[in-house]
Amino acid sequence: MQLQEIVNTGNFGLAPWIVFLPLIGMLANLLFGRSLGEKASGWIASLASGAAFVVALLLAFSLGANPEGTTVTLGEWIRAGTLNVGWDFRIDTLSVTMMLVVAGVGTLIHIYAIGYMHEDVRHNGDPRRFPRFFVYLNLFIAAMMVLVSADNFLMMFVGWEGVGLCSYLLIGFWFEKGEHGIGNVKAAKKAFVTNRIGDFGLLIAMFIIFWNFGSLQFDAVFEKVPEVAVASPGVLLAITLFMLLGVAGKSAQLPLFVWLPDAMAGPTPVSALIHAATMVTAGVYLVARSHALYVAAPSAQAVVAWVGGLTALFAATIAVGQSDIKKVLAYSTISQLGFMVAAVGMGAFVAGMFHLVTHAFFKALLFLSAGSVIQGMEHGENAAHHAAYRQAAKNKKSADRGAQAFEAGHAGEEQHFDPQDMRNMGGLRSRMKYTYWFYLVGALALAGVFPLAGFFSKDEILVEALHLQPGVFWLLLAAALLTAFYVGRQVWMVFFGTPRSDAAARARENPPVMTVPLGVLAGLAVLGGALNLPGVHSLGKWLEHTIENIPPSEFSFPLAGAALLVALAGLGLAWSVYGREPLPKGFVDPLRRRLGGVFTALEHKWWVDELYDRLVIRPYKRLSAILSDSLDLGFINPLFDGLAAGTASLASFLRRIQNGFVRSYALAVLLGAVAIMAYLLFR
Amino acid sequence: MNPGILFFLVLAIIAIAAAVAMLFSRNAVYSALFLVVNFSTIAVIYLTLGAPFIALVQITVYAGAIMVLFLFVIMLLGAERLSAREPLTWQRPLAILLGVAMLGEVVYVFLFRAGLNVPLSIPTPTFGSPTEIGLDLFNRYLLPFEVTSVLLLVAMVGAIILTRVEKIKRPGGQATRDEATREQAMKDQAIKDQAIRDQVTRQ
Amino acid sequence: MVPLSYYLVLSVIMFTLGVIGVLVRRNALVIFMCLELMFNAANLAFIAFALFYQNLNGQVFVFFVMTVAAAEVAVGLALMVAIFRTKGNIDVDQVSTLKG
Numbered sequence: 001m002q003l004q005e006i007v008n009t010g011n012f013g014l015a016p017w018i019v020f021l022p023l024i025g026m027l028a029n030l031l032f033g034r035s036l037g038e039k040a041s042g043w044i045a046s047l048a049s050g051a052a053f054v055v056a057l058l059l060a061f062s063l064g065a066n067p068e069g070t071t072v073t074l075g076e077w078i079r080a081g082t083l084n085v086g087w088d089f090r091i092d093t094l095s096v097t098m099m100l101v102v103a104g105v106g107t108l109i110h111i112y113a114i115g116y117m118h119e120d121v122r123h124n125g126d127p128r129r130f131p132r133f134f135v136y137l138n139l140f141i142a143a144m145m146v147l148v149s150a151d152n153f154l155m156m157f158v159g160w161e162g163v164g165l166c167s168y169l170l171i172g173f174w175f176e177k178g179e180h181g182i183g184n185v186k187a188a189k190k191a192f193v194t195n196r197i198g199d200f201g202l203l204i205a206m207f208i209i210f211w212n213f214g215s216l217q218f219d220a221v222f223e224k225v226p227e228v229a230v231a232s233p234g235v236l237l238a239i240t241l242f243m244l245l246g247v248a249g250k251s252a253q254l255p256l257f258v259w260l261p262d263a264m265a266g267p268t269p270v271s272a273l274i275h276a277a278t279m280v281t282a283g284v285y286l287v288a289r290s291h292a293l294y295v296a297a298p299s300a301q302a303v304v305a306w307v308g309g310l311t312a313l314f315a316a317t318i319a320v321g322q323s324d325i326k327k328v329l330a331y332s333t334i335s336q337l338g339f340m341v342a343a344v345g346m347g348a349f350v351a352g353m354f355h356l357v358t359h360a361f362f363k364a365l366l367f368l369s370a371g372s373v374i375q376g377m378e379h380g381e382n383a384a385h386h387a388a389y390r391q392a393a394k395n396k397k398s399a400d401r402g403a404q405a406f407e408a409g410h411a412g413e414e415q416h417f418d419p420q421d422m423r424n425m426g427g428l429r430s431r432m433k434y435t436y437w438f439y440l441v442g443a444l445a446l447a448g449v450f451p452l453a454g455f456f457s458k459d460e461i462l463v464e465a466l467h468l469q470p471g472v473f474w475l476l477l478a479a480a481l482l483t484a485f486y487v488g489r490q491v492w493m494v495f496f497g498t499p500r501s502d503a504a505a506r507a508r509e510n511p512p513v514m515t516v517p518l519g520v521l522a523g524l525a526v527l528g529g530a531l532n533l534p535g536v537h538s539l540g541k542w543l544e545h546t547i548e549n550i551p552p553s554e555f556s557f558p559l560a561g562a563a564l565l566v567a568l569a570g571l572g573l574a575w576s577v578y579g580r581e582p583l584p585k586g587f588v589d590p591l592r593r594r595l596g597g598v599f600t601a602l603e604h605k606w607w608v609d610e611l612y613d614r615l616v617i618r619p620y621k622r623l624s625a626i627l628s629d630s631l632d633l634g635f636i637n638p639l640f641d642g643l644a645a646g647t648a649s650l651a652s653f654l655r656r657i658q659n660g661f662v663r664s665y666a667l668a669v670l671l672g673a674v675a676i677m678a679y680l681l682f683r
Numbered sequence: 684m685n686p687g688i689l690f691f692l693v694l695a696i697i698a699i700a701a702a703v704a705m706l707f708s709r710n711a712v713y714s715a716l717f718l719v720v721n722f723s724t725i726a727v728i729y730l731t732l733g734a735p736f737i738a739l740v741q742i743t744v745y746a747g748a749i750m751v752l753f754l755f756v757i758m759l760l761g762a763e764r765l766s767a768r769e770p771l772t773w774q775r776p777l778a779i780l781l782g783v784a785m786l787g788e789v790v791y792v793f794l795f796r797a798g799l800n801v802p803l804s805i806p807t808p809t810f811g812s813p814t815e816i817g818l819d820l821f822n823r824y825l826l827p828f829e830v831t832s833v834l835l836l837v838a839m840v841g842a843i844i845l846t847r848v849e850k851i852k853r854p855g856g857q858a859t860r861d862e863a864t865r866e867q868a869m870k871d872q873a874i875k876d877q878a879i880r881d882q883v884t885r886q
Numbered sequence: 887m888v889p890l891s892y893y894l895v896l897s898v899i900m901f902t903l904g905v906i907g908v909l910v911r912r913n914a915l916v917i918f919m920c921l922e923l924m925f926n927a928a929n930l931a932f933i934a935f936a937l938f939y940q941n942l943n944g945q946v947f948v949f950f951v952m953t954v955a956a957a958e959v960a961v962g963l964a965l966m967v968a969i970f971r972t973k974g975n976i977d978v979d980q981v982s983t984l985k986g
Contacts, residue, residue: 658985659771659883659982659985660982660984660985661770661771661979661982662981662982663774663912663979664771666908666909667777667909670778670782670785670905673785677788677789681791685887687887687888688887688888691892691893695892695896698896702900702903702904703903705923706906706910706911706920711916715919718922725926725930729933732933733937734933734936734937737929737933737945737948740949740952741929741952744953745922745926745955748956749956752960752963753915753918753963756967757915760970760976769912774909778909782902782903782905785905786899786902790898793895797891800889801889801890801938802890803888803889803893803934804937804940806937810937810942811942815942816942816946819942819946823946824946831950831953834957835957837957838958838961841961842960842964843964845961845967846964869972869974870974873973873974873980876982
C-alpha cells in the first residue's frame, strides 16, 4: 500500500495500532527484557513508541484528507440492558493532536531514558531493574492512547485508570528507596489515592450522564445536550462539576494537587513524561472533549476557570520558595496546568490545547534537562569522592593532610548530599554546555518570551481571559509574573555564579543519547509557536472540525506587549535578586531576608499537606481504626467464627448417628416408615 | 362365635405365642424350634384358607428344609458367645415403641379404613389344588419358574464359594504360621474394635 | 366365615414381632430367623387375599417367595459361616467398622 494512497484515501483502520504497538513493546520487554540487555530493551521500547507516533502521523494525514474524522470499532465490550459500550477508537482532530503529542514527546523521552536509566540503575544499585522501567513506560503510552482515542466515556475511563496505575508504578519504581526506605512508596500511594478521589468524581459524572442521556458514547451524549439543558439544567451543572473533581485529581488542581510534588520521587523521565507532558493533561483533554457539556453550563465554566486561575497563582507562589530543582518544575507544572484548565474552563478550548502542546514541549525539555543536571551532579559527586580518596592514598606520609582532603572532598556534604538541591549547584554553565543552552530555551519558553512557543500560547490564554473572565485574567497575569521570576531564579542559581559544592565543580555533560532528545525538544519549543500564530490560527482551524463554533481569538498588540513586559520584568527581578552577585556556598536565600515569614510559608508550600493531614487523614484513620477494631474484628469476625463453630459443633453432633451399628440404622429405617405412614394416615 | 373364628383364634394364639417365645429365647436352638412351631401353625391356617398345596410346600420347604439348615448352622457355629452388655442403650425401648406404633397404625388401617371386614368365603376343593397351581405355573408363570431354577443354582454356587476354605492346611510350614498370625491379628483387631465400641458408648 | 381383616391383623402382629426381633436381638442367626418370620407374615396376607379375590395369583406368588427365601437363606447362612470364621462370633454389633 503506497503512502500516497494512505494519505489520500485515509486509512483510519490503522487506529488500533496506536494502542497495540506500545503493548507489543511492553510484552517484548516483559518476557525477554532481562535476556535482551539494556540497549536492546530500551530501543525496542522507543521503537514501539516511535511506531505509534508514525501511526498517529498517518492518521493525521488521513484526517487532512477527511477532516471530519471517523470512528473505528474494534469490538463490542459491554451490552447490558440499555448500556452499550464498545472498543471504539475516535479519530478526529482533537484526539489526533493528543496522540501526536503523547507519542512524539513520549518517544523522545524513551530515548532519553535509555541513557538516564543506564546511570540511574547503577546509582541505585539494581541494574537488573532496567527493562522494567521500559515495560511500565510502554504500558503508559498504551493506556494514554486508549484515553485519548476513546469514543465513549467508559473506554476513556479505562485509559484514565491505566495511566493512574502506571503513574503509581513509576513513581514507586525505586520502591525500597526514599525517606526511611518507604518514601517513594508513600509518594506513589499518595498519587494513587488522590487520583482516586478525582476518579470518584468522574465516575459520578459518568453515572449521571448515563442516567440522563442513556448512553456513554460521545456523539450520542453531545447531541442530546441542548435537550437536557432545557429539561434539567441542574443535571448539566452536576455532571460538569463532578467532572471538574476528576480534572482536579488528574491534572493536579486545587485541592487535589498535592500528589504531584511528591511524585517527583520517581525517576526524571517519569516526571517529564507523565507528570508534565501527558498524563496530567488528561484533565484538560477531558474538558475540551466535553466542551458541549461545559458550554451549556456557564456557571460550571466559571467555577472551572476560577479553579484554574487560583491554582495557577497558588502554585506559582510556592515554586518561588523551593530549593529542589524538580520541585520548582513540579509546582510550575501545576501552575501551567492551572493556565490550561482556566483556558478550557472559560471556553477558550483552542488556547488551552495550544498551551497543552507547547507546554508539553518546553516542560518536558525542562524536566529532562533537570535530569541531565542531576546526573551531572551525581557524576561530580562520584568524581569528588574519587579525588578525595586518591588524594588520601597519595599522601601516605601526611595522614592528617589526607584526612583533611578527605574532609574537603566531603565538605559541603551533610548526611546525604542531595544532588537535586539547587543550593549545591552553581556555575554549571561552563561545565554542562548543551544542557545549559537547552535549559535556557525551555526557561525562556516557560516565561513566555517572544518568539518562543510559550509566548504565543500563554498570550492567547490571556487575551481570551480578558474577554471572558476578567477576574481570572488578573490571577493569570500575576501567575505569569511569578513564573518568569521563579524560572529566572532557577536559571541563575543553577547555571550562573560559582560552584557551591565539589560535586558542582566536577559535574560533567551527559552522552548524546540524552542531549539529542533535549535538542529536538528545544527546537520544538522554539518553533512551536508556529502551530497557532495569530492571524493564521492553524491549530484553531484544525481543531474547529471537532470543537465547533469557536470564534478565532483576535490578536491584541497592547496585551501581547504587556505580557512580554511582565515576563521580562519577572526575569529582571530574578536577576536583581539572584544574578547580580554570585551566591556563595551555604547562602541564605535573599528572599528570606526580604519576605521573612512569607518565604517560610512558601518554602513549606503553605503547609497544605499538614493541613490535609489534620483535616482529612487523621480523622479518616481514626474512623478506620474504629471500623476495623470494633466493627470488623469485634463484631463481624466473631459472627462468622461463631457460624463456623456452630456448623462444626452441629456436624460433630450429627456425626454420632453414624455409630457403625447396623441395628441402629435399621431402627432409623423403621422410624422413617412409621413417620411416613402416620403422615399419610392422618393428614 | 362360630367355629371358624374359634378355630382361627386358637391357631392365631399358638402362632403368636410361638413367635414371642422365639424372640425371647436365649438359646438359639430353642428359637429355631419355636419358629418351626410357628411355621406349622401357619401351614394349618393356609389349609383353612384354601391353599393345600402351599400349606404342604410350607411344611416341606420352610419347616423341613430351611429351618433344618438353620439348625445345622447354629450347631456348627455354637453361637452363644455374646458379650453380656448391650452397647446401644436406647435400642430396645425405642424398637418396641416404634414396633407398637407401626402395629397400631396398620391395624387401624385394616380394621377401620380399608373396608376389609368382609367374611371370607369357604374355599372350594379345587381352589388351591396342585392341579390348578401347576396349570398356572406352567402356563402363565413359566418364565419366572425357569428363572427361579437358575436362581437356586446361583444360590447353591454362591453358598459353596462363600464357605470354601482357601488353602490346604499342612501342619507346620510358613503358610500355616502366616495363617496363624493372620488369625491372631484378626482376633486382636476384634478385641480392639470392641474396646473402641465400648469407648464410644461410654461417651 | 372369618373376616379377612382378622387374618391381616394376625399377619401384621407377626410382622411386627419380626421387626422388633431384628432390632433387638444381637445374634445374627436369630435376626435371620426373625426375617423368615416377616416373610411368613407377608405370605399369610397373600394367601388371605388370594381367597378374598378368588384369584390364584396370590398363591403362586407365595410359591415364588418361598423359593427365593430358600435361596436367600442358603446364601445368607453361608455368609454367616464366613463371618464367623473371620470374627470368631456372630455378634452383629461387631460388624461395625464403618463408623463415622
